[in-house]
Amino acid sequence: MKTMYTDTHTHLFLKNFADDVPAVIKRAEEQQIELMIIPAIDMASCEEVMKLCRDYTGVYGAVGVHPHDCKDFSGKDLQQLAELAQSPKIVAIGEIGLDYFYDFTPKNKQIESFREQLDLALKLDLPVIIHNRDSDDDMMEIMRSYAGSGLRAQFHCFGGSSALLEELVAMHHYISFTGNITFRKLDSIRELSLSVPLSQLLLETDSPFMTPVPHRGKRNEPAYIPLIAETHAQLRGLTKEEIGQVTTFNAFKFFGIQKTAGLTYTYKLGHALYINVSNRCNADCIFCARKENPVLHGYNLGMAKSEEPDATVYINEIKDPRQYSEIVFCGYGEPTIRWETIREVAVWVKANGGNTRINTNGHGNIINKRNIAPEMDGIIDSISISLNSHDKSQYAKLMRLPESYYDEMLDFAQKCKPYVKDVVLSVVDYPEVDITASKAVADSIGVHFRVRGYF
Ligand code: SF4
Numbered sequence: 001m002k003t004m005y006t007d008t009h010t011h012l013f014l015k016n017f018a019d020d021v022p023a024v025i026k027r028a029e030e031q032q033i034e035l036m037i038i039p040a041i042d043m044a045s046c047e048e049v050m051k052l053c054r055d056y057t058g059v060y061g062a063v064g065v066h067p068h069d070c071k072d073f074s075g076k077d078l079q080q081l082a083e084l085a086q087s088p089k090i091v092a093i094g095e096i097g098l099d100y101f102y103d104f105t106p107k108n109k110q111i112e113s114f115r116e117q118l119d120l121a122l123k124l125d126l127p128v129i130i131h132n133r134d135s136d137d138d139m140m141e142i143m144r145s146y147a148g149s150g151l152r153a154q155f156h157c158f159g160g161s162s163a164l165l166e167e168l169v170a171m172h173h174y175i176s177f178t179g180n181i182t183f184r185k186l187d188s189i190r191e192l193s194l195s196v197p198l199s200q201l202l203l204e205t206d207s208p209f210m211t212p213v214p215h216r217g218k219r220n221e222p223a224y225i226p227l228i229a230e231t232h233a234q235l236r237g238l239t240k241e242e243i244g245q246v247t248t249f250n251a252f253k254f255f256g257i258q259k260t261a262g263l264t265y266t267y268k269l270g271h272a273l274y275i276n277v278s279n280r281c282n283a284d285c286i287f288c289a290r291k292e293n294p295v296l297h298g299y300n301l302g303m304a305k306s307e308e309p310d311a312t313v314y315i316n317e318i319k320d321p322r323q324y325s326e327i328v329f330c331g332y333g334e335p336t337i338r339w340e341t342i343r344e345v346a347v348w349v350k351a352n353g354g355n356t357r358i359n360t361n362g363h364g365n366i367i368n369k370r371n372i373a374p375e376m377d378g379i380i381d382s383i384s385i386s387l388n389s390h391d392k393s394q395y396a397k398l399m400r401l402p403e404s405y406y407d408e409m410l411d412f413a414q415k416c417k418p419y420v421k422d423v424v425l426s427v428v429d430y431p432e433v434d435i436t437a438s439k440a441v442a443d444s445i446g447v448h449f450r451v452r453g454y455f
């Protein structure tokens with residue numbers, strides 16, 4: 001998998017970059033920063049953003065007026081923003097917002113211009129890039145008033161309270177931190193960042209400002225994004241490449257850029273390598289976003305049947321299975337639909353010293369019309385079966401399948417026991433799930449039990 005990073009916030013039009021934009025962009029590209037988004041701050045910079053977008057393929061822009069500069073914001077400006085936003089390279093309205101730290105524009109005027117630009121974004125179906133400084137209360141009141149409107153926002157250079165963060169995350173907005181996340185004294189920001197689900201995290205430099213360690217005191221630039229990714233990675237027990245890949249995918253999705261991070265056949269999470277086996281499934285769980293939004297941990301796992309690769313493609317990407325704690329067959333679908341392919345890969349993984357696991361809904365025997373458990377002997381080390389519920393009728397309702405599938409799933413778990421070392425029934429820690437009763441089900445058939453975290 002190719003590493004890719006995104007800088008969702010760089011002001012390359014500012015005079016700090018007047019002499020060397022081409023060199024700055026070249027250095028960014030050398031660091032695999034494939035996408036840069038330049039938010040304007042006033043009407044004059046909107047024009048400069050347009051020019052940079054025309055000059056560089058990987059550069060996209062946002063048009064809008066910053067709270068510092070909205071003293072004279074008028075209906076004519078709004079009209080002009082609407083016209084500029086027609087360009088396919090303008091992917092957001094921004095940066096807009098509130099800033100009560102500096103008193104450059106009266107509060108009332110800030111709020112008025114902010115709301116007008118939010119309405120414009122909704123009308124144009126564009127996301128917004130929000131700047132918020134020392135204005136949490138008014139910001140929250142405004143965001144609440146837009147709840148359910150379809151507004152999609154990125155809160156850039158986040159420095160607000162944890163209460164604000166929690167509410168924004170619940171509203172499905174996106175959050176980014178700048179070099180501030182690397183500052184030695186800002187443990188609170190690092191801690192705060194962990195409340196952002198990986199699927200709502202974006203990377204940004206806010207260059208030329210907010211330069212990350214070890215370049216503090218110098219001009220910031222997009223090429224420093226991997227330093228910010230590295231801090232996120234350490235906090236989350238991932239690699240900076242993984243952070244780069246996931247946040248880039250998030251950026252493509254959030255800004256609606258018609259370029260995808262490509263089909264994901266395998267992806268690393270923690271120390272394990274996950275195999276995207278299939279996006280197909282025999283079930284139709286009511287909570288499953290497999291069809292509309294097959295994104296898991298920020299990876300796009302959408303894959304048509306015709307795109308499903310054969311075993312050699314997976315084997316080529318695994319290379320040496322010993323470098324991973326385990327090779328996990330899953331995908332956003334039911335992997336045993338492609339049991340033959342799994343078997344081929346698993347045989348190779350075991351022959352090359354690796355460990356294997358399948359994450360399944362436990363319907364493998366129905367799907368394959370035979371008992372596949374004995375075929376797992378010696379090639380599958382662990383199998384994790386979704387129990388979903390301790391209650392048969394709730395299970396059937398959740399998965400939109402006949403109740404008999406519940407017994408089939410438990411029967412499958414038992415049939416696996418002689419052949420697979422570690423058989424696990426797992427549930428997700430949704431509030432609706434009765435953990436004690438679910439564990440009792442696992443105990444009753446003598447298999448392990450695990451509660452999986454939910455992002
Ligand atoms: S079993 Fe898994 S993949 Fe299939 S519909 Fe349910 S949640 Fe989605």
Ligand SMILES: [Zn+2]
Pocket residue numbers: 095130131132156157
């Ligand atoms: Zn800002």
Ligand SMILES: [Zn+2]
Pocket residue numbers: 009011039095206
């Ligand atoms: Zn900015």
